[in-house]
Amino acid sequence: MSEPGAGVAYLGPEGTFTHEAVLEWARRAGVDAPAGGTRALESVGEVHDAVARSAAARGVVAIESSVEGYVVPSVDALLGSADVVAVDEVVLPISFDAFVRPGHGELTEATAHPHGLAQVSRFVVAHGLRPVPASSNAAACRDVAPHQVAFGPRVCGDLYGLETLARGVEDFRGARTRFLVLARRDEARGVLAATRDAVDPGATAWRTMLAVTPVVTGPGVLARITAAFGERRVNMSSLVTRPLKASAQQYVFVVTLDAAPWDAPVRALLRDLLAAGDSLKVLGAYPGDPGEGGLDGVLPDHVPLGSVVAGDADLDRGLLW
């Protein structure tokens, strides 16, 4: 973990899960709150700008959710940002607490962002509350009326001086979100060297987030790239394609490697890809969150229902060929 420096910018408002990720990241670095304070900004682009201009030492943005997959605007911001790179990650459970005003009256309404209300629907129905949408969970907690229950991350209780009526009231447990900690690219190698000195090498699984842009495209291009990974025995734990220009059918491949960029097999792999003419950009390098264990899938079983394998009597039904 790298040390918080002159403040942490994050996608606000205050009291969001991203705010909670900032505080959790500081706690893991052994401090109560980030040195230089925290700053809630209005867009992922503003967070990148603040880090690039050194207006903030670090930035924090959500990158992937176990339910919704990649946060594509965050991926695109990293792709489009020349001077910002991820140097750490934090994985948080997405859990809602129910808050009320101290000395509240009879509780008749439930308030949160519409997505938040959807995630606590059982609690709302069980308590006979009328749902009232808010612009964000944080705004719901800040503005909660004496006859309302507001739902949000734990941080909202302290932030707005509320009483906690119940903890962990989400309909489904286990949803988690992964956040990236951003730093200036020119500082990144120094930050990562300090992290390497600080962590236990045996207990740390490094990850590298890499953008590969092939010069030519068409059938076979992804095969060539993935063959290069296989030859160097570098495992990729996820792959996303993002279109560059639809008319040209050009794509950038965003892959996450289960290794650090300075590991010998990764260096060899990067040299192979460069030799093939690909443009490369490391979007992040960070020690995997030790509490992570990946973002669980929400699929009911191992193989998608209705799949067929060789020898099945009814291949036509599964394949529609």
Add this chain to the structure above:
Amino acid sequence: MSEPGAGVAYLGPEGTFTHEAVLEWARRAGVDAPAGGTRALESVGEVHDAVARSAAARGVVAIESSVEGYVVPSVDALLGSADVVAVDEVVLPISFDAFVRPGHGELTEATAHPHGLAQVSRFVVAHGLRPVPASSNAAACRDVAPHQVAFGPRVCGDLYGLETLARGVEDFRGARTRFLVLARRDEARGVLAATRDAVDPGATAWRTMLAVTPVVTGPGVLARITAAFGERRVNMSSLVTRPLKASAQQYVFVVTLDAAPWDAPVRALLRDLLAAGDSLKVLGAYPGDPGEGGLDGVLPDHVPLGSVVAGDADLDRGLLW
């Protein structure tokens, strides 16, 4: 395009962009409204169930947005659904109109879903309106007060008897969403045969959405699968990985092919993958929306800023190795 049968179920409420996609799909099939009517349901799972139980002839759900990427819950529902498959697609521009009550008073507030309000922020600021969040854009239009401007898809005007104050007031033009039309898997081959008879083969670009679940995983598995695509000269226009069970590091690969499942190279490819032991499931087969032209990327240029190529003086900066 396949004919709407006994009603179309969609992810509601009424007046959403998905509702608009249902009406557009019917228009393209040459009817004013889907035979058997339309039914707004409360979740993607309910839409799948309605189609599987034949309570609806078709279902419509959003699958991909040009800004947000894949709608992962829709992808996961297709993966988890044994009896439902996509047989058509509709691509719609995501455009907001500004609506008012007939005979409205002085306009002082703007109301929509928080996401909707974020997308029309320039209009709201320019007109000095105070933003008021609603649970959905449709609910905002349905419940709009005489002092409010509500924002939503065009369909809301007719649906709720509103006057259109201005058309296309979104901050950024060009956002588009792709919707899938779902049918029962047992009917799909008949539906697709009818579509093949109806469309102009020369002007129709078929697409196949395929789930590939490898038996073994680790370095080299995606290389093997993509090599099979390259050998058969089948182009894939997108690839998403979804985790099956995090502890086992198992993934399913969801690919979209630029071909129909019955095309000879695709049949050969599917046989290759089956022979290698992979589980396969065709999630959809459909003629590409002729007005589509892909979902444009939002990246500023062809190659991500800060990328490096072979021979660059400062590889270290780009690669952090």
